[in-house]
Amino acid sequence: MAAPAGTGAPNRRAVVELRGVSKWFGGTHALDGVDLDLLPGEVHALVGENGAGKSTLGKIIAGVYQRDGGALAVDGAEVGRWDPVRAGRHGIAMIAQELALVPELTVAQNVFLGRERSLAGVLRRGHGNDAAFDAVCALAGFRLPPRRRVAELGIADQQKVEIMRSLARDARVIVMDEPTSSLTAHETEQLHRLIAALRDQGRTVVYVSHFLDAVLDVADRVSVMRDGALVRTANAADETKPSLIEGMLGRPLAVTFPERPPPVDPSVPPILEVAHLATADGVVDVSLSVRPGEIVGLLGLVGSGRSEIARAIYGADRITGGTVTFDGTPHARPRPHRSIAAGLAMVPEDRHGQGLVLERPIRENIALAHATLFATAGVISRRRERAAVNALAERLALRPARTELTTSGFSGGNQQKALIGKALLGDPAFVILDEPTRGVDVGAKYAIHELVVALARQGVGILLISSEHEEVMGLAHRAHLVRDGRTFAEVVPERTTVDRILTALFGADQHEGAAP
Amino acid sequence: MTSTATATSTEIPGRRAAFPRPLLLAKDYAVLILLVVVTVYLSFASSAFFTSDNLLNILNQNAPLAIIAAAGTFVIVSGNFDLSTASVFAVASVSAAWLASETGDVALALAAAPVIGLALGAVNGLVVTALRIHSFLATLASSLVYSALAVLITGGALITVTAEGFTELGRGEFLGVFIPVWVLAGVVALLWFLLSGTVFGRHVFATGGNAEAAELSGVRVNRVKILVFTLSGLAAGVAAAIAVSRIASGQPQAGAGMELQAIAAIILGGTSIHGGVGAVWRSVAGVFLIALIGNGFDILDFNPQLKDLVTGVIILAAVALAAVGRTRR
Numbered sequence: 080m081a082a083p084a085g086t087g088a089p090n091r092r093a094v095v096e097l098r099g100v101s102k103w104f105g106g107t108h109a110l111d112g113v114d115l116d117l118l119p120g121e122v123h124a125l126v127g128e129n130g131a132g133k134s135t136l137g138k139i140i141a142g143v144y145q146r147d148g149g150a151l152a153v154d155g156a157e158v159g160r161w162d163p164v165r166a167g168r169h170g171i172a173m174i175a176q177e178l179a180l181v182p183e184l185t186v187a188q189n190v191f192l193g194r195e196r197s198l199a200g201v202l203r204r205g206h207g208n209d210a211a212f213d214a215v216c217a218l219a220g221f222r223l224p225p226r227r228r229v230a231e232l233g234i235a236d237q238q239k240v241e242i243m244r245s246l247a248r249d250a251r252v253i254v255m256d257e258p259t260s261s262l263t264a265h266e267t268e269q270l271h272r273l274i275a276a277l278r279d280q281g282r283t284v285v286y287v288s289h290f291l292d293a294v295l296d297v298a299d300r301v302s303v304m305r306d307g308a309l310v311r312t313a314n315a316a317d318e319t320k321p322s323l324i325e326g327m328l329g330r331p332l333a334v335t336f337p338e339r340p341p342p343v344d345p346s347v348p349p350i351l352e353v354a355h356l357a358t359a360d361g362v363v364d365v366s367l368s369v370r371p372g373e374i375v376g377l378l379g380l381v382g383s384g385r386s387e388i389a390r391a392i393y394g395a396d397r398i399t400g401g402t403v404t405f406d407g408t409p410h411a412r413p414r415p416h417r418s419i420a421a422g423l424a425m426v427p428e429d430r431h432g433q434g435l436v437l438e439r440p441i442r443e444n445i446a447l448a449h450a451t452l453f454a455t456a457g458v459i460s461r462r463r464e465r466a467a468v469n470a471l472a473e474r475l476a477l478r479p480a481r482t483e484l485t486t487s488g489f490s491g492g493n494q495q496k497a498l499i500g501k502a503l504l505g506d507p508a509f510v511i512l513d514e515p516t517r518g519v520d521v522g523a524k525y526a527i528h529e530l531v532v533a534l535a536r537q538g539v540g541i542l543l544i545s546s547e548h549e550e551v552m553g554l555a556h557r558a559h560l561v562r563d564g565r566t567f568a569e570v571v572p573e574r575t576t577v578d579r580i581l582t583a584l585f586g587a588d589q590h591e592g593a594a595p
Numbered sequence: 596m597t598s599t600a601t602a603t604s605t606e607i608p609g610r611r612a613a614f615p616r617p618l619l620l621a622k623d624y625a626v627l628i629l630l631v632v633v634t635v636y637l638s639f640a641s642s643a644f645f646t647s648d649n650l651l652n653i654l655n656q657n658a659p660l661a662i663i664a665a666a667g668t669f670v671i672v673s674g675n676f677d678l679s680t681a682s683v684f685a686v687a688s689v690s691a692a693w694l695a696s697e698t699g700d701v702a703l704a705l706a707a708a709p710v711i712g713l714a715l716g717a718v719n720g721l722v723v724t725a726l727r728i729h730s731f732l733a734t735l736a737s738s739l740v741y742s743a744l745a746v747l748i749t750g751g752a753l754i755t756v757t758a759e760g761f762t763e764l765g766r767g768e769f770l771g772v773f774i775p776v777w778v779l780a781g782v783v784a785l786l787w788f789l790l791s792g793t794v795f796g797r798h799v800f801a802t803g804g805n806a807e808a809a810e811l812s813g814v815r816v817n818r819v820k821i822l823v824f825t826l827s828g829l830a831a832g833v834a835a836a837i838a839v840s841r842i843a844s845g846q847p848q849a850g851a852g853m854e855l856q857a858i859a860a861i862i863l864g865g866t867s868i869h870g871g872v873g874a875v876w877r878s879v880a881g882v883f884l885i886a887l888i889g890n891g892f893d894i895l896d897f898n899p900q901l902k903d904l905v906t907g908v909i910i911l912a913a914v915a916l917a918a919v920g921r922t923r924r
Contacts (some may be wrong), residue, residue: 395811416813425811433811436804438871447801448812450794457793501812 092155094119094283095140095171095252100149102135102307109135111307112149117252117283122274124286124294124315127304127327128520130490134176136304137254137287141173142166172245176257178237182230186223187212190243211247218246220276233382235266242273253277254285259293260518263381263546264581271297289520291320303327324521336553337528339573340535343373343556350406350509350540351423353392357400361387363564365401369509369540374531376543376551376572379561380584385544386428388561389511392542393425394418406508419448424502428513428544430491434498437487441477441497442468444486449505471500476526492523499530509540516550528554548577560584625916626864626880629909633887641894649890651772657886658775659684659834659850664857664878665786666830669823671861672790674803674870675723675730677824680831680857682741683715684850687835689745692754692845701760705840709832715741716828720821730824738854745847754845765841775837782833786826787875799823803870860885863910865917884909 093116102110303326349368394413427433453464687708695704801809864881866873
């Protein structure tokens with residue numbers, strides 16, 4: 080993306096300036112004397128590993144967190160107390176990773192939430208509201224149905240509602256925290272075009288992300304953070320993915336995948352065989368097989384039914400047709416507890432919603448599916464449980480390696496490790512990994528990839544699902560292409576490219592993929 | 596879309612709210628601290644308070660409520676509500692009284708109460724899971740049904756029991772301590788262990804903390820729910836056996852309001868109303884904190900009309916304190 084004229088030019092006055100900003104969480108120095116200038120009309124990316132402080136910094140700018148030290152100035156004037164309302168009055172808005180919309184209200188109601196046009200508290204109806212909505216659409220450069228309930232929209236459209244909301248408040252600075260974490264490649268592209276348009280209107284977009292390709296695509300300047308400190312701020316044009324990673328980690332890291340496990344002899348009988356599987360939840364006709372020690376990927380766009388296939392095999396959704404054969408015997412009427420007992424584990428895609436009980440200790444989470452392993456007549460032996468969990472935590476390099484701490488206190492990457500550990504505790508023969516590295520930083524991602532390969536080498540069969548197609552391409556022996564709930568082709572990743580696969584995935588439905 | 600303040604507050608990686616450790620501990624054990632403070636205060640304020648007679652009496656008086664609250668902890672921790680415990684208590688009470696006066700078989704009558712409680716609790720659990728009705732609504736409705744049942748059994752009248760030995764459970768003593776206190780101690784010890792030390796207890800926590808994650812982890816969430824409601828009903832039946840034996844009569848209004856007193860005590864103890872976090876000892880401590888405040892009003896001769904006001908303010912204060920660490924950053 081072309082840098083706008085005058086990027087980093089000293090003659091433009093910063094709209095927001097941070098000087099020596101610091102923040103403590105308990106005993107942790109989350110931010111340590113950070114200096115940052117945000118210029119009008121720039122996309123300013125904040126990158127760093129999980130826990131580096133990039134989100135915290137974004138939240139301090141937007142007033143979500145209070146700084147513990149240092150100064151914050153808007154338009155050159157230092158501000159004192161700072162909270163979301165005051166930030167909003169100065170034209171600073173935040174779009175959080177967990178979108179803050181009211182699902183039961185309509186698009187227009189959400190856009191104008193808190194700024195309803197009313198007469199003595201009674202809402203005013205009529206064309207005035209439509210005109211105001213049209214005006215926001217014009218600013219945004221796209222349109223959404225104003226009377227549609229937000230709950231009926233996909234994540235990408237919900238995010239657009241948030242953007243419209245900030246525009247309705249005439250925001251000059253929009254902080255976006257991990258805006259692409261739930262978006263498909265196509266939706267990300269759309270968002271980036273929108274961000275560029277906002278920039279060209281003279282607005283400032285703070286783009287907090289650990290998707291370095293996305294950052295390099297959209298940002299004008301990048302600030303790299305490590306351990307709560309600013310490493311450097313530089314023009315995006317002068318940075319590369321390796322240079323950013325080196326800045327984030329403090330050391331170079333090869334952007335590669337661990338060596339694939341050896342290919343499996345095709346004569347080995349599969350550990351899992353699925354034939355013409357169908358459910359009421361979006362699986363139409365799926366056939367696939369996985370041999371012990373084999374990593375098989377599912378490649379599909381969001382909404383293609385990838386995760387639904389996983390849920391059906393595992394028994395989270397009811398099967399309406401077809402068969403699942405596990406280890407040579409029919410896995411009829413699968414249910415999660417039967418799957419686990421049989422040695423078939425799943426790491427679900429949504430770590431917080433489906434995976435972990437956040438207010439419980441890590442130990443209980445890792446042991447949850449297999450508490451009976453450490454129990455005699457239903458009474459859990461804490462000693463045996465702790466020994467097994469701690470051994471696993473060590474194998475996973477969990478940090479901090481304190482399994483009694485509450486799960487919510489761990490970083491995303493370490494929560495993900497715990498979630499994978501939970502599936503591995505019972506020594507499964509087959510594991511479904513649905514988005515095993517979603518929302519984790521580069522270091523944790525590589526560690527998880529190594530773990531996946533190590534499992535396959537031990538003879539575990541793996542079904543790998545990821546919205547990052549590179550991940551499947553880099554790890555899997557074979558991959559099935561999925562569209563509209565059907566497996567329609569099989570590829571060998573080593574012999575093809577992501578571009579060719581994307582073309583196949585969009586296939587006949589290209590018009591749908593291009594729809595707004 | 597679950598976009599709430601609590602959702603974002605869990606996003607902070609590897610960090611805790613800016614809150615000094617002693618304060619965090621004080622917050623965690625607020626109910627015990629309050630219990631000690633009230634005990635010390637009352638001990639100095641009145642010589643009649645810190646006597647074994649008075650203390651044992653408080654335990655004895657509140658044994659039925661404490662038993663209900665101890666089992667109710669399972670329901671709250673599992674993310675559910677049981678608003679029918681008072682009605683189950685009433686049905687079990689009048690049934691026991693009716694059986695005793697009809698058959699004269701004291702043991703049968705008193706044993707019937709827990710069995711009836713268990714059955715009614717199981718019905719609650721089945722309604723909640725099979726019909727997928729929110730437990731608040733399901734037990735609100737079932738409490739009406741059960742109350743009507745209690746009235747039907749008695750014909751609206753009081754059933755006085757004169758059978759020999761019927762009051763032994765409620766008024767008898769063993770080693771100088773009232774039998775209800777022994778029952779309470781046994782029930783609390785058992786339930787405490789059941790929640791904190793067993794696979795079932797672990798599953799109750801997981802169900803309340805994140806039902807979907809629990810289900811995907813192989814926890815039979817519906818089974819857990821049925822069991823916690825059954826347990827709650829059983830406890831109401833045990834409490835009813837003690838109470839009906841003590842007063843030697845059954846009436847359909849018995850125990851009115853107990854369901855909310857029990858929930859108040861559970862929350863006062865520090866168990867989360869959102870499920871997933873809590874302990875049996877907390878609920879028992881909550882019951883006795885409220886009881887001590889009441890006892891203080893009696894022995895200090897304070898205006899009894901202010902008793903509920905003070906209790907309410909203390910519950911609010913305790914719940915607000917519990918919320919502090921979560922909202923402040």
